[in-house]
Amino acid sequence: MQNFEFYNPTKIIFGKDTVNELDQQIPKEAKVLILYGGGSIKKYGTYEKVTKALGNRQYVEFGGIEPNPKYETVIKAVDVIKNENIDFLLAVGGGSVIDGTKFINLAAHFEGDTKDLLIYIDAVDSVTKALPIGTVLTLPATGSEMNRGAIISFKDGKYPVFSNLSFPQFSILDPTVTYSLPDTQVANGIVDAFIHTVEQYVTYPSGAKFQDRAAEGILQTLIEIGPKTLENPTDYEMRANFVWSATMALNGLIGSGVPQDWTTHAIGHELTALYGIDHGKTLAILQPSIWTIRKKQKWDKLLQYADRVWHIKEADEETTIDLAIEATRNFFESLGIKTRLSDYNLSESHIEEILSNLEKHGQMALSETGDLTIEDSRSILENAL
Amino acid sequence: MQNFEFYNPTKIIFGKDTVNELDQQIPKEAKVLILYGGGSIKKYGTYEKVTKALGNRQYVEFGGIEPNPKYETVIKAVDVIKNENIDFLLAVGGGSVIDGTKFINLAAHFEGDTKDLLIYIDAVDSVTKALPIGTVLTLPATGSEMNRGAIISFKDGKYPVFSNLSFPQFSILDPTVTYSLPDTQVANGIVDAFIHTVEQYVTYPSGAKFQDRAAEGILQTLIEIGPKTLENPTDYEMRANFVWSATMALNGLIGSGVPQDWTTHAIGHELTALYGIDHGKTLAILQPSIWTIRKKQKWDKLLQYADRVWHIKEADEETTIDLAIEATRNFFESLGIKTRLSDYNLSESHIEEILSNLEKHGQMALSETGDLTIEDSRSILENAL
Numbered sequence: 001m002q003n004f005e006f007y008n009p010t011k012i013i014f015g016k017d018t019v020n021e022l023d024q025q026i027p028k029e030a031k032v033l034i035l036y037g038g039g040s041i042k043k044y045g046t047y048e049k050v051t052k053a054l055g056n057r058q059y060v061e062f063g064g065i066e067p068n069p070k071y072e073t074v075i076k077a078v079d080v081i082k083n084e085n086i087d088f089l090l091a092v093g094g095g096s097v098i099d100g101t102k103f104i105n106l107a108a109h110f111e112g113d114t115k116d117l118l119i120y121i122d123a124v125d126s127v128t129k130a131l132p133i134g135t136v137l138t139l140p141a142t143g144s145e146m147n148r149g150a151i152i153s154f155k156d157g158k159y160p161v162f163s164n165l166s167f168p169q170f171s172i173l174d175p176t177v178t179y180s181l182p183d184t185q186v187a188n189g190i191v192d193a194f195i196h197t198v199e200q201y202v203t204y205p206s207g208a209k210f211q212d213r214a215a216e217g218i219l220q221t222l223i224e225i226g227p228k229t230l231e232n233p234t235d236y237e238m239r240a241n242f243v244w245s246a247t248m249a250l251n252g253l254i255g256s257g258v259p260q261d262w263t264t265h266a267i268g269h270e271l272t273a274l275y276g277i278d279h280g281k282t283l284a285i286l287q288p289s290i291w292t293i294r295k296k297q298k299w300d301k302l303l304q305y306a307d308r309v310w311h312i313k314e315a316d317e318e319t320t321i322d323l324a325i326e327a328t329r330n331f332f333e334s335l336g337i338k339t340r341l342s343d344y345n346l347s348e349s350h351i352e353e354i355l356s357n358l359e360k361h362g363q364m365a366l367s368e369t370g371d372l373t374i375e376d377s378r379s380i381l382e383n384a385l
Numbered sequence: 386m387q388n389f390e391f392y393n394p395t396k397i398i399f400g401k402d403t404v405n406e407l408d409q410q411i412p413k414e415a416k417v418l419i420l421y422g423g424g425s426i427k428k429y430g431t432y433e434k435v436t437k438a439l440g441n442r443q444y445v446e447f448g449g450i451e452p453n454p455k456y457e458t459v460i461k462a463v464d465v466i467k468n469e470n471i472d473f474l475l476a477v478g479g480g481s482v483i484d485g486t487k488f489i490n491l492a493a494h495f496e497g498d499t500k501d502l503l504i505y506i507d508a509v510d511s512v513t514k515a516l517p518i519g520t521v522l523t524l525p526a527t528g529s530e531m532n533r534g535a536i537i538s539f540k541d542g543k544y545p546v547f548s549n550l551s552f553p554q555f556s557i558l559d560p561t562v563t564y565s566l567p568d569t570q571v572a573n574g575i576v577d578a579f580i581h582t583v584e585q586y587v588t589y590p591s592g593a594k595f596q597d598r599a600a601e602g603i604l605q606t607l608i609e610i611g612p613k614t615l616e617n618p619t620d621y622e623m624r625a626n627f628v629w630s631a632t633m634a635l636n637g638l639i640g641s642g643v644p645q646d647w648t649t650h651a652i653g654h655e656l657t658a659l660y661g662i663d664h665g666k667t668l669a670i671l672q673p674s675i676w677t678i679r680k681k682q683k684w685d686k687l688l689q690y691a692d693r694v695w696h697i698k699e700a701d702e703e704t705t706i707d708l709a710i711e712a713t714r715n716f717f718e719s720l721g722i723k724t725r726l727s728d729y730n731l732s733e734s735h736i737e738e739i740l741s742n743l744e745k746h747g748q749m750a751l752s753e754t755g756d757l758t759i760e761d762s763r764s765i766l767e768n769a770l
Binding site: 001002003004005006007008009010011012013014015016018207208209210212213214216217218220221224225237240241244245248253256257 | 386387388389390391392393394395396397398399400401403592593594595597598599601602603605606609610622625626629630633638641642
């Protein structure tokens, strides 16, 4: 096990009818900024629950935070925070709304060009205080409700921004709030949580036995409940397990003391930025190919994954691994997610452009060992056609 | 899955040579009270590492916190805190030292008879501020390094005291610090962590799939590393996995959203209070008998435990369960821990006294369903002879 620090002060309030808890969690005298996305929270009743729970508190709204939230969009909220003397940020949405809210909070308390927050760690670290954030999660997927990270899009790049000030003070996870999600968003969320988990698990053995078991537990849970929660969105037990697994997949716990390989997200971000493919779908396209191309480097953990997650154990090790990769692909497909670039009308001719963007964004040394080159990315993309 | 709140703000600093991190975690100008137990930290070099890391900070010591820390002992530290103008409490020890420190901290900030903190939740809740606590863990077992609980002995009872003010601000978990522990303490610690886990897991099914998997992961890890870390105490990987599993067993995570059954601890506390049997050993004595007597109520989870943790799956369900109970007993015995009351010179003639103390302490409705009577406790003790 590698040395590690684990710190996660976000309070989770989980369960049925927990949106009411807002009243307990936000100071009575606070002036609240409610941040949200495209307005589905108004369509499906969540907005009403939230404003009811806020009672007599003053609040202002900032809507329109899009998927893969753009710097240009979210930065507009900074003026609202300042002009309206906001005391508390309440993000009501999925990972994009929460990520946007985290960035807005840092930007509102940063002296200087706020674009620097996307690029310079020193800029982020120069922010020493910010408003408290609360969230009401409407889309389980990214884990943003219980971590310190945000990913912000700017021009054709995606920029991760990490700060301890970005941990939500609390997050309300009411599975019933997610019942009205479209199937495609649920499927994307399941894949996103699945990939977060394997990126912290299918690397090389590091002797972190509980972390491995916990990662396998998340994967087994997602495999078990994925198709069921799609088929029957109002089955509370299935949906609750989806929500909690997605949070656990990226709250720092399974990543403590282990190597991590964020290749799938790195290449996936380029596919989203260039062609607008849903984030979850880019991950489903890439993961089987990454494992195929990096089979040798991930051999031992792929065998462990095959055995413990899929109960596959053939006499021949490579056959075992290949079957596990195939099982993973089939799982994604069973959720209605296509797993080939060609399914999204991308062909060989697009690969150069993707590689060029990876280079432009400094993604030439990916993987848990930092030795996944642009040529390896080419092989991965060719394999994914 | 039941509704739940999960909140745990303790920062974990885990790994080799992390005691040095004290210098980063405690304010330079703080006056520190170092709390410890019987003095083994001085014998084995941990004290020296700690004071070296504190550098030029002023510090005062309070030693002599015994196993199952007594109110009468720890309360003396309150005067030290007040007279010496202490700013920071640094507990260097195992669960008893950390529990004692948590209680001392509440007592030093409580207006009234500090014995009330043992009995009245209102008294504990009336404390609204306290000093920050840091810990350097020397004995993995209780999870106190990452939770809000403490157990304090007073006369012949043991009293749990819970407060959010008792979360350590940080805990340093350096597995190498534990190398010098006597075998018997390591074995007790493994059993304590194991029992904490099953008390939150072997109850009735509640559909909390990740929590179940994580609990099973802790149990599988303890079974794998238990005998090995006893045989070779300086095998870093084995010891590191023991340390982290013990913390994970009682930091609130696996207990979120599930029923819990603290019967083993409740009856075990009486055995310790009456006869001075080590806490871990009381648990090893009781658990197989509790499962035998409560087989019917725990049927489904015992089957799941047998299958997933021990890979036991006989055609006959009761045989499966009995084999899993036997495997558990054998595991404890393999650690050198005797699992029968008679091994500790207790016989039928002692049972009345134990039951009488359970009644005296209000433990007449135990278990996850609150229906384990004094007569059930009698059956358990008879079975454990």
